[in-house]
Amino acid sequence: MNSKIIFITTSCYILIGAILLTIFSCKNDGVLGSLIVMEPIGVERSLEYVEVKIPVDAHQLKNKAIYLRDKSDGSAVKGQILNESKVLLDSNLVRCLFPIHIRPNETNKYQVVVQENEETFTDLKAEGEWLNLFVENEFYKADLTAKRSSKNVPLAPGQITSISLKEFDGIKLERPDIKMHWSPSFKKKNEEYKTMAHLHEFDSIHIDKGPYVISVYRSGKVEGYEEIQLKGEYKFYAGQPFFRFSSEMTMIDSLTVTMLRNDEMTMNKFFTHAFTPLNNGKVKTVILYDKPPLISHYTVKELRKHPIDANANWFGFYNDSTNFGFGSIRIRFDYKNLNGVMSPMTDAQTKISYAYNEGRYWDRRFVDSGELKVPKGSRYFEDNVYSIFKVDTEDPSQEIQKLYNQLSNPVIVQYNSSI
Structure with missing residues (x-):
């Protein structure tokens, strides 16, 4: 099966072609997709927010949340669904914000997963x-x-x-x-x-x-x-x-x-x-x-x-x-x-x-x-x-x-x- 590909960046990139991926079963393990993040200019980013558009059926998110799971160590951080009340009623395309840390010129790989919703505490x-x-x-x-x-x-x-x-x-x-x-x-x-x-x-x-x-x-x-x-x-x-x-x-x-x-x-x-x-x-x-x-x-x-x-x-x-x-x-x-x-x-x-x-x-x-x-x-x-x-x-x-x-x-x- 071909996977849908979404790019988020302020620059204009044109993607030609399709990428074949091994598909995870959402019903069995809650995996919605994978995410690759690349640092482009050689600077340390101790905290950066990335916004991702994720196709997901609203019923999958009932009492659940979307998390970003680091493939290197298995750690996970919960995302914030933007404009949540409207999105879940009107669309199956969710805009989700995740905090990340990335080193200079590094490429990090994550899984995007649905898990039990846990409260997130920040200074905001x-x-x-x-x-x-x-x-x-x-x-x-x-x-x-x-x-x-x-x-x-x-x-x-x-x-x-x-x-x-x-x-x-x-x-x-x-x-x-x-x-x-x-x-x-x-x-x-x-x-x-x-x-x-x-x-x-x-x-x-x-x-x-x-x-x-x-x-x-x-x-x-x-x-x-x-x-x-x-x-x-x-x-x-x-x-x-x-x-x-x-x-x-x-x-x-x-x-x-x-x-x-x-x-x-x-x-x-x-x-x-x-x-x-x-x-x-x-x-x-x-x-x-x-x-x-x-x-x-x-x-x-x-x-x-x-x-x-x-x-x-x-x-x-x-x-x-x-x-x-x-x-x-x-x-x-x-x-x-x-x-x-x-x-x-x-x-x-x-x-x-x-x-x-x-x-x-x-x-x-x-x-x-x-x-x-x-x-x-x-x-x-x-x-x-x-x-x-x-x-x-x-x-x-x-x-x-x-x-x-x-x-x-x-x-x-x-x-x-x-x-």
Whole structure:
């Protein structure tokens, strides 16, 4: 019998042909298939999550769970079925998340099996109801609860209000007057500036809570900006110092904007510097607060002459005395419209700006100046990872660059189904 073959990787691979395998009997030993995981760039991965699509009949999972069994030592780890309630009702194709450890350039082989369901304990947990959540792991605690702005404008739950850093004396990254995570965002001429935090009427909400990932998805339209269909999803992981946010703005009708932004994080005076990689392999460092400039350092004002690329691989803030940082790793972006043509932008860049009471923020700007007519069908998608990281004074970018390399070069996963 020929086995069905499934590849999961961010790169594009074309598989031609079929592989003949010895088939295990699911009825006798619960084996659903086999999994091969390959580390592609020669780095140690002490914890990495792999997502696998597994064909399985729902009745097989009644009071059971899917496990990954290591062929070398027989050890097994339970997977988390993503969107479990919907999948088991509507489909026999299950998306399952597994934690793995893999050494540089190693290839590991596993069996995917159905076994008795046992409770899994991790550092990841959520407290609260509906979108008013606190999500935490050993590295941070994220507040997604509702808030009122300094102008007494209600800001909806489901968007990050603050992040407390557990490794660094519980420092709380926040702004007192608005949400900390302030995007996607947009503005029309003579209209109030609005963001996803102003989204109160939802087309769809889905919250998935598991031992390895907690996801929060929302979609809808902000009042006054009904031309823009918004989608956004957070993913918080066990055992990792980062979370993920993917978002999409699709224009369901044409409009003219004076601002169009994403990847915006705004914070109080916690950080001393910003930095980002350049195309020549060097790292640009920017002083966030005015002082005599150091050699090879820019000030925020000087960035007007030397703007940062809108699609820089990563961008972050750090503190050179407490040696911690917080940054955005740009995993994926797609600005093609619904017809496959690039959506319009003007003066696109990554920008650092001043905020009230010495706050600082960064954002990715698709429109930075003037007005831009954005036609119906235009689309702006991005998938970013936001991470806390330690800073080495000799090489501040070492940790965030390492994380970028790993996340942009995920392990290669090949699943061979026995069904």
